[in-house]
Amino acid sequence: MSSIPRPTVAVAFHSGYGHTAVMAEAVARGAADAGAEVLTIAVDTVTDEQWAQLDAADAIIFGAPTYMGTASAAFHAFAEQSSKRWYTQAWAGKIAAGFTNSGAKNGDKSSTLGYFFTMAAQHGMHWISLGLQPGWASTTGQEDDLNRLGYFVGAGAQTPVDAGPDAVHKSDIATAESLGARVARETAFFLAGRAALAV
Numbered sequence: 452m453s454s455i456p457r458p459t460v461a462v463a464f465h466s467g468y469g470h471t472a473v474m475a476e477a478v479a480r481g482a483a484d485a486g487a488e489v490l491t492i493a494v495d496t497v498t499d500e501q502w503a504q505l506d507a508a509d510a511i512i513f514g515a516p517t518y519m520g521t522a523s524a525a526f527h528a529f530a531e532q533s534s535k536r537w538y539t540q541a542w543a544g545k546i547a548a549g550f551t552n553s554g555a556k557n558g559d560k561s562s563t564l565g566y567f568f569t570m571a572a573q574h575g576m577h578w579i580s581l582g583l584q585p586g587w588a589s590t591t592g593q594e595d596d597l598n599r600l601g602y603f604v605g606a607g608a609q610t611p612v613d614a615g616p617d618a619v620h621k622s623d624i625a626t627a628e629s630l631g632a633r634v635a636r637e638t639a640f641f642l643a644g645r646a647a648l649a650v
């Protein structure tokens with residue numbers, strides 16, 4: 452509908468070996484299919500122009516592999532660089548969400564998602580959860596269920612450590628697409644509300 456503002460969603464991610472990049476592409480695809488203008492930014496090579504794009508985005512979705520029970524060091528470096536934005540609360544009021552991938556089924560991915568949530572809160576951003584019921588969690592559940600790993604805070608994926616990026620599970624890809632679509636929709640609601648209240 453033309454009266455609903457078109458949100459700009461940035462996907463800011465790191466991927467050491469390509470697995471999390473597959474998720475980032477899926478998140479971006481989901482957001483674009485839901486009507487958002489989407490930017491995908493690899494945070495380990497982020498440029499000044501891309502920092503400006505992040506500053507202008509309505510939503511930022513953070514993504515990184517889980518390394519040693521938290522986001523990868525490259526993502527942490529980006530997070531530390533973002534403290535320049537924190538000083539002025541330049542990202543306050545933006546929408547945020549997150550996703551991660553690990554080698555073990557669990558692999559302490561919740562720590563990574565919790566880290567993204569904390570980072571977003573420090574920036575004064577509004578966190579959007581995954582918004583899916585857990586899949587593969589009943590006697591009739593299947594491994595191919597959406598949200599097969601049962602996360603609530605964000606999207607989680609698991610890929611065998613000895614397999615390439617083409618082995619990222621199709622359920623995890625669909626779950627990542629769902630997160631992107633949800634962020635695009637919720638951001639549009641947010642923008643429409645702001646426009647209606649003229650704030």
Ligand SMILES: Cc1cc2nc3c(=O)[nH]c(=O)nc-3n(C[C@H](O)[C@H](O)[C@H](O)COP(=O)(O)O)c2cc1C
Nearest residue numbers: 466467468469470471516518519520553554555558
């Ligand atoms: C330095 C390092 C630390 C890792 N730590 C964990 C971990 O804590 N938990 C886990 O399940 N997998 C861990 N893994 C496996 C990665 O999360 C997994 O291979 C993932 O698919 C890598 O994603 P990427 O290709 O986007 O870098 C680790 C891998 C590396 C290289």
